[in-house]
Structure formats: structure tokens, C-alpha cells
Amino acid sequence: MPFRLSDFDAVTFDVFGTLIDWEPAIVAFLRRWADGHDRSAPSDAELLMAFDRARAVFQAERPAYLYPDILRRCFDHIAAEFGIPADAATRDAFAASPHAWPAYADSHVGLATLQRHAKIGALSNIDDASLQSACRHLDIRFDILVTAERVGAYKPDWPHFHTAIADLEALGIPRGRILHVGQSLRADITPANRLGLTCAWINRPSRALGLSGEGAAQARPDLTVSSLAALVAMLTGEQAIA
Structure with a gap:
């Protein structure tokens, strides 16, 4: 050792x-949102990797955004990437989701x-x-x-x-x-x-x-x-x- x-x-x-x-909670949130708009929505892995790519981009920007704003920007980026509507209420719910992620x-x-x-x-x-x-x-x-x-x-x-x-x-x-x-x-x-x-x-x-x-x-x-x-x-x- x-x-x-x-x-x-x-x-x-x-x-x-x-x-x-956090990953299962992120995937579950994005899955519910995507499936509510498109039955041919992207896979769980595609949604998760789109989130991963987007957060890396937004977290590199300076001055830095607060994390809820990172999540809002990620949500909009994912919506644009897959052509899924991004409503304000769902965007804000995603921004607040870290408070519920389990240990x-x-x-x-x-x-x-x-x-x-x-x-x-x-x-x-x-x-x-x-x-x-x-x-x-x-x-x-x-x-x-x-x-x-x-x-x-x-x-x-x-x-x-x-x-x-x-x-x-x-x-x-x-x-x-x-x-x-x-x-x-x-x-x-x-x-x-x-x-x-x-x-x-x-x-x-x-x-x-x-x-x-x-x-x-x-x-x-x-x-x-x-x-x-x-x-x-x-x-x-x-x-x-x-």
C-alpha cells in the first residue's frame, strides 16, 4: 500500500x-424535460455529456458566474444543441437542483x-x-x-x-x-x-x-x-x- x-x-x-x-439527479431532470417535448429526445449519455461540455466552457469564463447561472447557461446550451424548448421555469428549477442532490x-x-x-x-x-x-x-x-x-x-x-x-x-x-x-x-x-x-x-x-x-x-x-x-x-x- x-x-x-x-x-x-x-x-x-x-x-x-x-x-x-449528482449524475443520476442531473440525468433524471434533463430526461423528464426532454421527454416532455420530444419522444425522440437524446439519450441519457448524450444529455449528460452535453452538460459536461457546456459547464467546462462556462466555468472557464471570467469574471466567473455564480453556479446557479452556470446551470442556467448550461440548460440553454443543451436546449439549443438538441432543439428542445427552454422555458424559464424549468431553467430556474435546474439552477436550484443542487440543493436536492443526495450524498x-x-x-x-x-x-x-x-x-x-x-x-x-x-x-x-x-x-x-x-x-x-x-x-x-x-x-x-x-x-x-x-x-x-x-x-x-x-x-x-x-x-x-x-x-x-x-x-x-x-x-x-x-x-x-x-x-x-x-x-x-x-x-x-x-x-x-x-x-x-x-x-x-x-x-x-x-x-x-x-x-x-x-x-x-x-x-x-x-x-x-x-x-x-x-x-x-x-x-x-x-x-x-x-
Whole structure:
């Protein structure tokens, strides 16, 4: 085993996709909307990948939009791509949907187990209010919180990472004692590599967001697992317990 939890003083996490299971909710929303207008609507995979491409474009724009506006622009982009009507009420409902996205079953227990031994942080491409909802779903209080709203940028841009590193350094934790964990190759693993951070890829089964696009093919995780529970077991040698 390459690492133990004793090698680190802090573990930072991507949130949506890594700890919050957003893909099924996104697909279900877009599926209901598309099927309501066109019985020959695009497949689930086509809708999801259209969302993935669109968010990468809008998240790169500066000054940065708040995440609800990213979702509104993604919705309009998907509607235009597939020729499906985009009404304002459905667009706004999509923008509010992060508040209802659920946590993975292993997220709370895994985070609580790690937090008994190390600081934990959230580095999320989201707005502050939506991350507060996610924390309620996770039933956890992170030691540091870095959002796109706070830093005015979206991963894979580096302000999230620079801010988290500075926050942890203020707690006496150097960069070499940080483990960063993410599901997105594009937004988390590749920039972590470039910044010299040790990183773990949680390759959740049947999840696709963030696994393609610019930089994804260059990602080189130091550790790959299929769940947070598996990561905790590898780091601690024990099963996560509540």
C-alpha cells in the first residue's frame, strides 16, 4: 500500500461527484424535460455529456458566474444543441437542483472517520449556499471550505487549490502533508498533479462527468479506488465506522 493516513495532516475533497451523487439527479431532470417535448429526445449519455461540455466552457469564463447561472447557461446550451424548448421555469428549477442532490451512502461515515485523524476540506465548483445544502446532506462540518463563489473561479483553474493550501498552511499544515481526493480527472486530479499535490482518484462506477475534456488524459492519480469507503480502508487499514 503506497500511503497511510499518518502520511497526511489534511485530506481535501472535491464535493459534487466525489461525495454528492449528482449524475443520476442531473440525468433524471434533463430526461423528464426532454421527454416532455420530444419522444425522440437524446439519450441519457448524450444529455449528460452535453452538460459536461457546456459547464467546462462556462466555468472557464471570467469574471466567473455564480453556479446557479452556470446551470442556467448550461440548460440553454443543451436546449439549443438538441432543439428542445427552454422555458424559464424549468431553467430556474435546474439552477436550484443542487440543493436536492443526495450524498453517496459512504460519504458521511468516511468523512467522519478521516476527520478523527486529520483536517478535512471541501474544494467545490459551487456557490456558497449550494455547498451549505451539501454539507447538510453529508452531515459534516469541514475544517476548511473553498467554493467557486469565494475564489471567483472554477477548477481546473488553480485558485481553489492555492486558497486551500494557504488555509491549511495557516493551520500549520504544509503542502506535502495534504492529500487531495476527487472523482473528476479534468477538474481535480490533473491540476493536483501540476501543483505537486498527492492525489487519490475515486473512480465511482458508472459515473462519467469530468473524465474527459481538456487535461483529463494527462491525469496521473497516486492512488485509485472505487469508493470513499475503499479509500478510508486503504488509508487506515480499518473499515470506516460512524
